[in-house]
Amino acid sequence: MTESLEINGKILYPIREAEKLISYSRDYITRLARENKIIASHIGNQWFVDLESLNSYAESMLIEQSIRKKQLSAERKREHQLEAFGKRQQKNQSKRITSLNTRALAAASFVLMFGLLTGGATYQLISFSNYSLPQVANTSSSNQTITDFSSQSKEYNGYAPAVNEPQPLVEELVQEIRPLGDVRNGILLLPSANSTSSVSSLFSDRVIILELSDGRQAVVRIDSYGNMIGNILPFVTVPVENRR
Helix, strand or coil: CCCCEEECCEEEEEHHHHHHHCCCCHHHHHHHHHCCCCCEEEECCEEEEEHHHHHHHHHHHHHHHHHHHHHHHHHHHHHHHHHHHHHHHHHHHHHHHHHHHHHHHHHHHHHHHHHHHHHHHHHHHHHHHHHHCCCEEECCCCCEEECCCHHHHCCCCCCCCCCCCCCCCCCCCCCCCCCHHHCCCCEEECCECCCCCCCHHHCCCCEEEEECCCCCEEEEEECCCCCEEEEEEEEEECCECCCC
């Protein structure tokens, strides 16, 4: 015969009867009764519980577990999305860095090739001028004129050969000073081979010289506070020998 008690209109059953109707252990039901999570009463040495309140508690736990699983699933999905987004961002950043390095290398190669070609052409022009003209009077660092050959012609017993006297040759070195902000790819510097000036003194802007990670040198403008402004531009220095 099943023992039961009626207290305040509630029929209470012993725990041993309650554990047969629900998949909870006797100790767990006893703990729920002591924590007042279910309707129960302790009479003598035995706990009596309300089966309806126990079933309601079990159903609420199932709903709570289902909600918790959904929350965990949503959080894991969000974590996976953030991780995938971070990987895409890192991949795009690596592509941009590779593209910038490639363009910088191409610009430096172009500047170097242009410098070599310009230096070779300048050397040939100077060599040709020195070979064709026996005497050159250097009036300044950027102008050269040919001396008059009439004084040499008079040395031959007053006889001057009928030759076509060469016209004065003037070679002018025109330097265009451009702000660094107008330069996009790179800079070619053609200082005098005998010059002892620093690289930064060759610019009209206030600049500092940097050394890139691949060993190349670059220049960047700075403001009055020493802060870098504008693009970092690689440069190539090709000393030009001034033959007189």
